[in-house]
Amino acid sequence: MGFADLIRRGLKNLWRRKARSVLTIIAVLIGSTAVVALLILAFGVRDVFLGQMESSGMLNRITVRSSVEDEDQVEIEDEGMPLTDEMIDEFSRLNHVIAVSPVIQTHPIQSISKNEDDAKQYYSSAVGIEYHSEFQLNLLAGRNFKPGEEGYNQVILGNGVAKKIGYKENPEAAVGTEVLFHTWEGYDGIDFELPKHDAEEEEWRQSKFYKATVIGVTAPGPAEGDNYITVDWAQRIRTTHNYQWPDKEEEEQIRQQNEVIMEEAERTGRELTEEDFVQIIPEVVIEDDIAEKGYDAIYVQVDDTQNVEAVAQGIEDGYGVGAITAEEFIEQILNIFTIVSIVLSAIGGIALLVAAVGIINTMVMAVMERTREIGIMKAVGASRKDIRRLFTFEAGLLGFWGGLFGLGAGFGLTLIADIIANDQLSEQGFSAQNIAQLPWWLGIGVVAFTTIIGILAGLYPAIRAARMNPVDALRRE
């Protein structure tokens, strides 16, 4: 029996018992629909995630910290080499490095509000970086800082922050407006007057604010909670005013001077007022945190994802600093996606298992019904192999059709899911993403898989049919 005969007979035999074939195929269809839809969604979400990571430049970025961490991200040394401008200079000369930027966190900033009238403050800070032409933020609205721009009192709002303070629908509207960055209580940075040293506690606990003009809003993504400012402004914010009180020796001297004044007054019998004493007055000290301790971190942007690990290793070994790449983080995320995919396809797999039992059932029935036909075929020269092939082929066809229609149905479902998801995403300011992508290997794989399931399910009935005694088979009515 040739393959063409097999197809012709197989199709005809399935058509002969339409209702039963269709029902069996539906069972396979449900299983494969589940597998296809769930896998496509899992892959789609993963791709969207990776795309976000890529467009944010995080995949090619190394974050250098002065603390050194081991593989499990446990700090080995918390105070390593300070991160200096010399280091930045040297990093930028390394192979494959396209841009280097210092990173300054603005711890003094605690929250943000839309304007002075709006009392609502949201927990938020800002990151100061340097903006090179190769090192630009992915923006939804407005502009990036120009390379070298000092950019005092200007900010690129994080997408998430813009949403919170009321620019959910229209991030463009935020550009050009003024926002307020509030400091924690009692902070006195470079722009603020220090209260008198003997001021009331009330005055010390005042929180101050920086005004900033919004020049841009970032695209949504994993880092959408961060606001960006220039490194110059960030360094300024980190520069604090403090009182330095005289040390014990000086205090002792003043005390002695005052004693002399008191003794003299006693001798002369003069009434003393407070002004007559030498006061203990603290000195105002301006402390540049960054100049003293180095940068919080350095971003090193590498030309290609493949070179990231090597460059990171080189930096760690050469400078005794910690170099963190997104790779481990990405790997962990990808692992999670893989597990989710496996779990989801297992759920579909259970449906397919049930469908396989359905195929066995259908084929056992078919063999019983067609006993006489099997006898006839054997009498005119069909071998056991011919009979076995015919029935396994029919079972395979059930799986094949189920898989094919399931592929269509599953893909259709993800298209619907895609529309809904994109609706939601665009509502939240995300750019449109195509989740419903059908990789060719998934299409072929699913149909091949259900076909193989069909063939395996058909094996038992087919072997039974092949072993049938032709004399008994022909006698059957």
Add this chain to the structure above:
Amino acid sequence: MIELKKASRIYTLGGETIKALDNVDLSINRGEFLSIMGPSGSGKSTFLNLIGGLDKPDSGQVIVNGVDITTLKDKKLSQFRNKQIGFVFQAFHLQPMYTALENIMLPLEFAKVKPKERVKRAMAILKMVGLEKRAKHKPSELSAGQRQRVSIARALINEPNILLADEPTGNLDSKNGTMIIELLKNIIKQREITIVMVTHDPVMAKMSDKIINIHDGRIK
């Protein structure tokens, strides 16, 4: 040349042992038209099934054209049935879903004949049995006599050298029955073929060259 040597076939049915064939020795010459007669359950059909390779004896040999077919494996045995044997059954055993033409072509599928060649050969055989105008009819649209002629055509399509007919006229009236026997006699004239026919109709049996009687699994 067909030879049975001490061929026995024993069934157990409901705990009872039935000797369908008991140490049968027989040889049939090429080109013979042989009738086998005997009452129901005498072992006639078992005899045919052994010669046709549908059944195997419990002991003894069945030698067809010099080959002991009891030793053949399934692949060779099915080829033997396909190429050297043509079966005609009392109940016709046609496939109801397929047309006369398609029914006739069935053995050619297992002989791996090309589709075009199949149709050519099947039409020629249909013409021989006088049914070329019924090629597209399904068995349900044919009379009993026509159905049996289709089944004879199917048996002959692969040009076998042995035709085994198990009560071919059993489901037919005498007019149609006679027509079938005449057809078989014509075939034997035109082709080099041996026909073994099981029947319990003495009128039909008389039209053959030779009659053998079987009783309780033994040749009388």
